[in-house]
Amino acid sequence: MKTLLLFLVTALAEIIGCYLPWLWLRKQGSPWLLVPAAASLALFAWLLTLHPTATGRVYAAYGGVYVCVALLWLWLVDSVKPSRWDLLGGSLCLLGMAVIMFAPRSN
DSSP states (O other), rough: OOHHHHHHHHHOOOOOHHHHHHHHHHSSGGGGGGHHHHHHHHHHHHHHHSSSHHHHHHHHHHHHHHHHHHHHHHHHTTTOOOOHHHHHHHHHHHHHHHHHHHHHHOO
């Protein structure tokens, strides 16, 4: 559960760090949006270092959680309800994350 929560917070930090420059560039937002965007992306990078397993495995598994958080963002921020295909794809991504992170391993 701790791993999944850490991935969720990491994905949120990345999405916010990318969304704020998007607001600045596409929606004529304030350039000051870049300050919290940079802080959010720095937080994202730091959060990835907190996982106790190999970086490649963390990056691969994180991608699955990121997809699901992005779909949640689509629904809550963009006001677009995910389709059943979005939900199926997100579920498959989460299943992949679980296999990568929680499969038994020999040393």
